[in-house]
Amino acid sequence: MNADEFRKAAHAAVEEIIHYNETLPTVPVTAQIPPGYLSPHLPSTAPQHPQPWSTIQPDIATHIIPGLTHWQHPGFMSWFPATTSYPSLLGEMYSAAFTAPAFNWLCSPACTELETVVMDWVCRMLALPDVFLSGGEGGGVIQGSASEAIVTCMVAARERMVVKECKGLEGEEREKKVAEVKGRLVALGGDQVHSATPKGAMIAGTRYHAITTRREDGFRLTGKGLREALKEIEGKGLLPYYVTTTMGSTGICAVDVFEEIAEVKKEWPDVWIHVDAAYAGAALVCEEYQHHAKFFGEFDSFDMNMHKWLLVNFDASCLFVRKRQDLISAMSITPSYLLNPSHISGLVTDYRDWQIPLGRRFRALKIWFVLRSYGVSGLQKHIRHTVGLGELFAGLVRERSDLFRIVAGPAFALTVIQVLPKKGEKGNDGDEAWVQEVNRVTKEAYEAVNRGGEIFLTSGVVGGQLAIRVVSANANAEEKWVKKAFEILVKEAEKVVGTS
Ligand code: PLP
Numbered sequence: 109m110n111a112d113e114f115r116k117a118a119h120a121a122v123e124e125i126i127h128y129n130e131t132l133p134t135v136p137v138t139a140q141i142p143p144g145y146l147s148p149h150l151p152s153t154a155p156q157h158p159q160p161w162s163t164i165q166p167d168i169a170t171h172i173i174p175g176l177t178h179w180q181h182p183g184f185m186s187w188f189p190a191t192t193s194y195p196s197l198l199g200e201m202y203s204a205a206f207t208a209p210a211f212n213w214l215c216s217p218a219c220t221e222l223e224t225v226v227m228d229w230v231c232r233m234l235a236l237p238d239v240f241l242s243g244g245e246g247g248g249v250i251q252g253s254a255s256e257a258i259v260t261c262m263v264a265a266r267e268r269m270v271v272k273e274c275k276g277l278e279g280e281e282r283e284k285k286v287a288e289v290k291g292r293l294v295a296l297g298g299d300q301v302h303s304a305t306p307k308g309a310m311i312a313g314t315r316y317h318a319i320t321t322r323r324e325d326g327f328r329l330t331g332k333g334l335r336e337a338l339k340e341i342e343g344k345g346l347l348p349y350y351v352t353t354t355m356g357s358t359g360i361c362a363v364d365v366f367e368e369i370a371e372v373k374k375e376w377p378d379v380w381i382h383v384d385a386a387y388a389g390a391a392l393v394c395e396e397y398q399h400h401a402k403f404f405g406e407f408d409s410f411d412m413n414m415h416k417w418l419l420v421n422f423d424a425s426c427l428f429v430r431k432r433q434d435l436i437s438a439m440s441i442t443p444s445y446l447l448n449p450s451h452i453s454g455l456v457t458d459y460r461d462w463q464i465p466l467g468r469r470f471r472a473l474k475i476w477f478v479l480r481s482y483g484v485s486g487l488q489k490h491i492r493h494t495v496g497l498g499e500l501f502a503g504l505v506r507e508r509s510d511l512f513r514i515v516a517g518p519a520f521a522l523t524v525i526q527v528l529p530k531k532g533e534k535g536n537d538g539d540e541a542w543v544q545e546v547n548r549v550t551k552e553a554y555e556a557v558n559r560g561g562e563i564f565l566t567s568g569v570v571g572g573q574l575a576i577r578v579v580s581a582n583a584n585a586e587e588k589w590v591k592k593a594f595e596i597l598v599k600e601a602e603k604v605v606g607t608s
Contacts, residue, residue, distance in 0.1 A: 109161065113160075113161065116161070117161035117165070120161070120165060121165070124165070124168065124169070125197070128173065129180065132178055132180060132181045132182070132584070133181065133182055133183075133584075133589075135178065135181075136561035136562065137177070137178050137181040137183040137184050137561060137562065137563060137564040138177050138178075138558070138561055138564050139174060139175050139176055139177055140174070140561060141174055141175055145174075145175060146171060146175060149170075149171050150171070177564070179582070180192060180582065180583060180584055181564075181582075181584070182582070182584040182585060182586050182589040183562055183563035183564060183589055183592070183593070184563075184564050184582050185563055185564065185565055185578050185579050185580060185582070185585075185593055186564045186565055186566040186577075186579065187566050187577075187579070188358070188386075188387040188416050188417070188522075188579060188581065189416060189417060189579060189581045189582035189583070190415055190416060190421070190422050191415070191416065191417060191418065191419045191420075191421075191581075191582060191583040192419065192420070192421035192422075192583065193419040193420070193421075193478060193481070193482075193583060194481075195419075195474070195477035195478050195480075195481035195482070196419060196420045196421045196474040196477065196478050197421065197474075198474075198477055199420075199471075199473040199474025199475070199476070199477040199478070200421065200474055202470075202473050203469055203470040203471065203473050203474065206219075206470055207470075208470055209466075209467030209468060209469070210459070210467075210468055210470060211446075211458065211459065211460035211466045211467050211468060212446065212448065212450070212451060212456075212458045212460060213450050213451075213456035213457060213458055214448050214450050214451070214456075216470070217456075219468075219470045219472065220456065220457055220458075220459060222470075222472040222473065222476060223248075223249070223250060223459065223471075223472040224242050224247070224248075224457060225472075225476075226472045226475045226476050226479065227242065227247065227248025227249065227250070227426060227428070227472075228241050228242055228243075228248065229479055230248065230414070230426050230475070230479075231248055231428060233392075233393055233479070233484050233487075234389065234392035234393060234398075234401065234412070235392060235395075235398040235401050236392070236401055236404055236410060236428060237401065237404055237405030238405075239405050239430045240404075240405075240410065240428035240429070240430065242457075245430070245431050245432065245433065246428065246429055246430045246431060246432055247428070247429065247432045247457075247462075248426055248427065248428045248429075249427050249429075249435075249459055249462040249463060250424060250425065250426060250427075250468075250471045250472060250475070251411070251423075251425040251426075251427045251463060252423045252425060253304075253413070253423060253425050254302070254304060254384060254386035254411055254412075254413050254425050255302075255304035255307065255308070256425065256463075256464065257382075257384075257409075257411035257425050257427040258304045258305055258308040258352060258382065258384060258411070259304075259307075259308040259311050259312060259464070260427065260435065260439075260462075260463060260464055261350070261380060261382045261408070261409045261411075261427070261429070262295055262308045262309065262311075262312045262314075262350050262380075262382075263312055263438050263439070263464075264380070264429075264434045264435050264437070264438040264439070265295075265349050265350040265379075265380030265382075265408070265434075266290070266293060266312050266314060266349055266350070266438075267437060267438035268349075268378070268380065268434055268437070268438070269289070269293065269347065269349040269378060269380075270286055270289050270290065271437070272378055273285065273289045273347070274286055274289065289347065290313070290314070292345065292346045292347040293314040293315065293346075293347050293348075293349045294314065294315045294316070294317050294341050294346045294347065294348050294349065295308065295309040295312065295314055295315070295316050295317070295348075295349065295350040295351070295352075296316070296317045296318075296319060296334070296337055296338075296341070296348060296350070296351045296352075297316075297318060297319065297329075297351060297352035297353075297354075298318070298319050298321045298327075298328070298329030298333070298352075298353070298354065298357075298364060299318045299319060299320055299321050299327075300321055300327050300328075300329075300354060300357035300358075300359055300360070300362055301318070301352045301354055301357070301384065302354070302357075302358045302384060302386065304384070305352040305384070306318070309350075314349070314350075315346065317337060317341060317348075319333050319334060319337045320333070321333060321362075323571050325365075326362055326516075327357065327359075327360060327362045327570070327571070328362045328363060328364050328365050329353055329354070329364040329365065329369065330364075330365045330368055330369075331365060331367075331368025331369055331371050331372050332368070334351065334368075334369055334372050335372050335375070338372070338376055338379070348376065348379050349378075349379060349380065350379065350380045350382070351369075351379060351380070351381050351382070352382050352384050353366065353369055353381060353382070353383050353384070353407070354383070354384045354385070355383055355384070355385035355388050355389055355400055356385060356386070356387050356388020356389065356391075356519075356520050358387075358568075359516075359524070359568040359569070359570055359577070360515070360516035360517065360519070360522070360524050360568075360570055361387075361388055361516065361517060361519040361520045361522045362516070362519075363388070363400060363519075366383075366400065366402070366403040366404070366407075367402075367403055369381065369403070369407075370403040370406040370407070373406050373407065374406075380408045380409070380434075381406075381407040381408055381409075382407065382408060382409045382410070382411070383404055383407055383409070383410040383411070384411060385410060385411065385412040386411065386412060386413045386416060386425070387412075387413065387416045387417060387520065388412075388417075388519075388520040389410070389411070389412025389413075390412060390413075390414070390416060390417035390418045390487075390491060391417075391491055391495070391520055392412075393418070393484060393487045393488050393491055394488050394491050394492060405430070407430070408429065408430050408431070408434070409427060409428060409429045409430065410427075410428045411425060411426065411427045411428070412425070412426055413425045413426070414426055414475060414478070417491065417494075417521075417581050418478070418487060418490075419478050419482065419487065419490060419583055420474050420475055420478050421474065423469075423471065424471050424474065424475055426475075429462075432462065435461065435462045435463075436461045436462065439460075439461050439462065439463065439464070440461040446460075490583070493585075494521045494580055494581040494582075494585050495518075495520065495521050495581075497521065497580035497581075497585050497586075497587060497590045498517065498518035498519075498520070498521035498522060498523055498578075498579075498580045498581075499518050500580075500587060500590055500591075501518065501523050501578055501580055501590045501593070501594060502514060502517060502518040502523045504590075504591070504594040505523065505525055505594070508598060510528070510531075511527065511528060511598065511601050511602065511605065512525045512526065512527060512528060512597075512601065513525065513526050513528055515570050515571075515573075515575050516570060516575075520581070521579055521580045521581035521585075522577060522578070522579050522581075523577075523578045523580075524568065524570060524575045524576070524577050524578075525575060525576050525578065525597075526546050526550045526573065526574070526575050526576070527546070527549040527550045527553045527554075527576075527601040527604065527605065528546065528549070528605070529542070529545040529546060529548075529549050529605060530605055530606065543572075543573060546573060546574075547573060547574045549601070549604045549605055550567075550573075550574045550575065550576060551567070551574055552604040553576075553597065553600045553601040553603075553604045553605075554567050554574075554576045556600040556603070556604065557576075557596055557597060557600050560596060560600075562592070562596060563589070563592065563593045563596055565577065565578055565593075576597075578593060578597075
């Protein structure tokens with residue numbers, strides 16, 4: 109493809125993308141195709157001879173779009189959103205054009221330096237404590253996902269603990285001690301943490317302990333719960349080294365009790381505390397949520413995904429650490445081919461030392477474009493609008509307390525509900541038979557809603573019971589779609605429960 113052909117193809121692609129976005133509300137939100145739909149439509153080998161764009165492009169509409177779940181559809185209320193925006197797409201376009209896998213500053217100084225600038229912007233925008241700014245000992249680095257941020261911090265925490273425990277030892281004696289210490293390490297998290305945390309422990313090669321949270325505490329990790337778990341682990345001769353705390357748990361958007369956890373951190377200063385704010389951290393752009401960040405300066409790291417709620421397309425996970433040296437000590441390895449004068453000078457940042465892979469994409473561009481195109485005020489508007497839609501939805505649910513109950517929220521645009529059986533039919537609230545019936549009607553209504561294809565929801569388990577999660581946070585979320593979602597839920601729930 110030469111430049112003229114690219115110009116024509118790119119214009120056609122842009123037109124198609126705009127058309128896709130504008131017509132989204134008219135199509136089902138989920139793919140209406142069976143598994144394995146694609147390969148019968150495509151040849152079994154790559155073409156031997158070049159094909160023009162005019163042959164390639166039509167396959168997007170014919171074969172690819174029918175197999176998409178439309179995350180930008182206003183009826184997409186599943187999981188958490190993966191928002192995007194036009195400025196973000198422009199960032200991707202330039203990034204792809206420059207294709208600079210900027211592992212070292214020298215690879216493309218602009219990639220590194222823009223990342224440092226925008227991460228400081230994000231840090232200030234979210235009112236995170238100054239310890240996370242690049243000017244001191246901390247700093248921010250863009251990771252691919254919240255899971256990657258967790259495992260990166262876990263590895264850094266592991267190495268920090270190993271170094272402390274093996275201080276003063278050398279040679280074989282040290283090697284033996286390292287193996288012994290590693291065998292005793294335990295990572296922890298509340299039982300509401302995302303599976304990325306136990307998975308991180310699997311990858312880091314350490315034990316994992318889930319701390320039971322209580323319904324009375326709103327399933328939040330408390331200082332007491334954490335302290336007891338740490339003591340219990342130490343009582344067994346094991347060594348706690350890392351804890352995930354959560355701002356906005358995946359199931360119900362619970363926020364751990366950071367003030368109390370900060371007190372525990374004072375008693376166990378060597379245990380790394382990470383704040384996983386993958387989704388709800390975006391709300392920190394609004395002053396009314398910034399009190400949550402008050403104690404984050406006591407912790408070791410914080411991560412939020414701009415690619416969930418903040419209009420930057422996947423991937424853009426913003427990890428901030430209090431001491432960048434913790435990452436560098438664990439991740440830095442410099443063979444001769446990576447050695448260069450700028451690295452040796454110590455005057456530059458080489459982000460390869462702050463992450464697991466070597467190469468990295470130029471993701472700062474899309475963040476920069478979004479921050480400038482929307483301004484902080486534009487992002488605040490988006491967050492407040494979608495939070496408001498969550499409140500609207502919860503209000504509608506409350507008006508039908510005969511048919512539904514809210515089990516959590518509305519919080520950060522998430523409302524978690526259950527369908528209720530007819531009163532008196534299956535025992536009383538709390539009885540085992542009643543719980544079974546709640547699970548049954550909730551499951552059946554939920555499945556019927558998703559089969560309909562107009563809106564798309566996910567379910568979860570809260571306190572051992574099935575519940576439906578409704579998230580009104582996507583970039584195209586609208587009042588009329590929230591009302592429509594409620595109407596569909598009522599229709600299906602009434603059918604299942606038998607009131608219509
Ligand atoms: N942490 C929380 C609280 C989440 O809700 C999620 C995903 O929804 C993750 C971590 C994992 O995010 P990622 O897909 O960026 O790894």
